Amino acid sequence: MATAPSAAAFAALLRAEGLTVVEEGNWQTHNRNHKGPWGPVNGVMIHHTVTQGTAATVRIVRDGYSTLPGPLCHGMIAKNGWVHLVGYGRANHAGLGDPDVLAAVIADKAPPIDNEATVDGNRHFYGFECENMGDGKDPWPPEQLLAIEQVSTAICRYHDWSARSVIRHLDWQPGKVDPRGIDWAAMQARIGKRLGDGKPTATQPQPQLPPPPPPKKPVVDLSKLVAAARSNPAAAGTPVTYSGVKTVEAALVNEGLLAKKYSDGHYGTVTKDAMSAWQERCGYRGRKPGQPADGIPGKTTLAKLGAKHGFTVIN
Structure with missing residues (x-):
């Protein structure tokens, strides 16, 4: 053996x-x-x-x-x-x-x-x-x-x-x-x-490989994300789509606030509720007493999510 x-x-x-x-x-x-x-x-x-x-x-x-x-x-x-x-x-x-x-x-x-x-x-x-x-x-x-x-x-x-x-x-x-x-x-x-x-050949010197470059962080445009979040699929017309939605959804999945099956690039009700939960973790609440956070991403809460899960926020 x-x-x-x-x-x-x-x-x-x-x-x-x-x-x-x-x-x-x-x-x-x-x-x-x-x-x-x-x-x-x-x-x-x-x-x-x-x-x-x-x-x-x-x-x-x-x-x-x-x-x-x-x-x-x-x-x-x-x-x-x-x-x-x-x-x-x-x-x-x-x-x-x-x-x-x-x-x-x-x-x-x-x-x-x-x-x-x-x-x-x-x-x-x-x-x-x-x-x-x-x-x-x-x-x-x-x-x-x-x-x-x-x-x-x-x-x-x-x-x-x-x-x-x-x-x-x-x-x-x-x-x-x-x-x-x-x-x-x-x-x-x-x-x-x-x-x-019977004997191995002499060991060749190993190349000094440069360290791999650090991975580039995804960039999320706040204004485009907000437009997608405010888009209403039930209303007439086509909902606003933005590729950065999937980046944010992946972060919410990692945070344990969103099921992976809903990480689909569509800022719908489930994603909005997950963002609301994240905003509340950051200390934010709705405008009225007892009202939950609105789930529309803001610069401060989005930047905190990006800092924790590897993306950069612009605009």
Whole structure:
């Protein structure tokens, strides 16, 4: 039974193999472990992304899609050979695959042709997505191929696996073609040769990446928000709409004053009541004794909401 190293040790063993490693956000704890176990780990699986652009690809494999939540791998190997770590633990990359292939990987044998999909591969494999369109035309730069070799070798070296423990997605799940365009026999030979050397290459100096810029705060225009708040959907004509309504509604949801299902960009009665509750938290009441606050945003109460929940008020 093979147990994966800690996240910190995992990053260290990749760097020890000479790789440039970029740690993306909360990758060490970003996983799908609540859906099932990760492990015992038995091999490494290589994919292509069908995407272009490193930043966009990192975002996709980290966050996933509405139908397939991220992380979609443990690391994304970019065109320049850098490895972007986006998750650690169970990841949505392998899906169901052939039990005979898993048995061959465990037995250190060449995998048979996959013809069924009944075993959970997300549990048993490290997954690496490679930035490539997967159309057979998008090139695989030497730096990227070297990184695939190094990643695979580092993990196999740690677990005392052979190059046969590194497979393609197409080896695992019927109908898959990735990673298209790689001479896989040559790649496995490279991994085997590197493993035969017995020692990792010298660690390359890590790039001094600039810190990411602080996220820009959304801007809410008070006059436009008030116009939307005063608009009456029941009256003749079209209600006033304004994109900043959703920003304010999201803040009211975070404040616990508005149900998320009502955060729809429409400043209706429910949003108005939630704003009224916020105004009362700020110490404001209606014009008459016992009357609630009117729910029409004012500059002071809106600025306080923005300061607490990350948006700026103008006008």
